[in-house]
Amino acid sequence: MGFAINTNISALNSYRNLSNTQNDISKSLEKLSTGLRINRAADDAAGLSISEGLRSQVNGLNVAARNAQDGISVIQTAEGALTEVHSILQRMRDLAVQAGNDSNNADARAAIKTEVDGLTAELDRIGKTTNFDGTKLLNGENASLTFQVGADGNTDNQISVNLVKANLNTITEALDNGALGTEGTSFAIADHTALGTTATFTTTNNGVKTTVTTDPLDQTAGGAGWQSVEEYANALRADGNFSANFNVEVTKDTNGKGIGIVVSAKDGGQLLTADNGADASARAGLAAGVESTPMPGGLDFTDAASARNSINLIDAQIKTVSSARSELGAVQNRFEHTIKNLNVSSENLSASASRIRDTDMAKEMASFTRSQIMSQAGTAMLAQANQINQGVLQLLG
CATH class of the missing domain: 1.20.1330.10 (f41 fragment of flagellin, N-terminal domain)
Known part of the structure; x- marks a missing residue:
């Protein structure tokens, strides 16, 4: 390479490496300060x-x-x-x-x-x-x-x-x-699998008739039909419309198997069935039984x-x-x-x-220390590179 003064390649190289090192120091400082x-x-x-x-x-x-x-x-x-x-x-x-x-x-x-x-x-x-x-x-x-x-x-x-x-x-x-x-109104259930997913009940109390329809009842058997009378009774109890107005109990045979339900109105009213003019039990999928007369x-x-x-x-x-x-x-x-x-x-x-x-603080600190040393070395080498072309002055003298 010739002895040129317009372009100091060594200084440019040292400056480029020093700039990279300073950039690394800046990133390390940012990571160390923010974590x-x-x-x-x-x-x-x-x-x-x-x-x-x-x-x-x-x-x-x-x-x-x-x-x-x-x-x-x-x-x-x-x-x-x-x-x-x-x-x-x-x-x-x-x-x-x-x-x-x-x-x-x-x-x-x-x-x-x-x-x-x-x-x-x-x-x-x-x-x-x-x-x-x-x-x-x-x-x-x-x-x-x-x-x-x-x-x-x-x-x-x-x-x-x-x-x-x-x-x-x-x-x-x-x-x-x-x-x-009162024992309410008894419904004998012959085929509980055929019961509907909604039920409607009607009561009369002092001449005032009230009809309550449940929300769609949760068939816990996955839509395959009610598996027992108890399951159907529990679904009625869980329904807000029904439970606010009625109580329900399960009647069982001598073997303890559920064979029907007894529904009673909480207001003491008389529960109507298909036998006395209401179609509530039919829509509920229930066979009407014998009603009892509520007490006051x-x-x-x-x-x-x-x-x-x-x-x-x-x-x-x-x-x-x-x-x-x-x-x-x-x-x-x-x-x-x-x-x-x-x-x-x-x-x-x-x-x-x-x-x-x-940030891995220990690792980043080691990197920062390395960059600091490289920066100091780069600064020294840039100073040395800037001195290289000073020899031209001797030729000119």
Whole structure:
């Protein structure tokens, strides 16, 4: 190579390498200061896409865990109120048992009725006022509440809390107007597999006729028909329209096999069948049986027989509240397991995202130190390269 002064190739080469080293130092400083290996898409395009997906999933899981915690809080609020409802119903039952003793005179029974009426009013008040941040829980306003407990937008990531059995309006109505001592209307079911997926029932009470049609009932057998009378009765109980107006019990033969159902109106009304002018039983796929005459509605303690029937009515409400609390407790346990699962998933996915996106500080510091040394060496070599052409001055002298 000639002895040229216009173009110093050695200096240009040293400058190019020094610029690359300074660029590496700049990137290392950015990674060390942010703690992130990927600060822009250019750092790792594929890694950025994967890590952002994981980031969305982790954030969703963390929010879902908080949602599940809120679900537990809602259940604890409702179940706490139902705990007191149980206490009230137990006190009412004690009073009903006391009223069944003929040692009570009319004034004593009147005093018992006064206390029971007050307790019933308190049940009504609890139902109207129990709420979670304004959301009513026990007055039937919300048949169910749905909670998002997953990061994805499908139904598998949701849990529903059923509040149908926790409806205190239904309980207080039964205590105020429920039929005492009636067996309702009996339906013999010869072929339960042929029962329809909806059912319609009609009652008459003081000349007022009420017709209730269920929502499509859930055939748990996967649409293959009802597998038993008990399965059909449970589907009726789970229907909000039916359970708000009727009670249903299964009649069994001597071998314990379900052969029919007994439906009674909670308002003490008379249930109509196809035999007396209504086609309710026919549409329900039921064969009409023999009707019984309901007794007057509401708790009554005027005599021992009425008190005995009142005990049975209160027992039915205690059973309903027990069932409601059991369901709420089961869902609460489910929420707790869900939270544990969400936390573990969030932790593992966070670790995965960290391996892709976060800086290995020790490795990056080693790279930074190397770049610093290379920068110092490059600066020295550039200075040396700039001195090479100084020899030309001797030739010119």
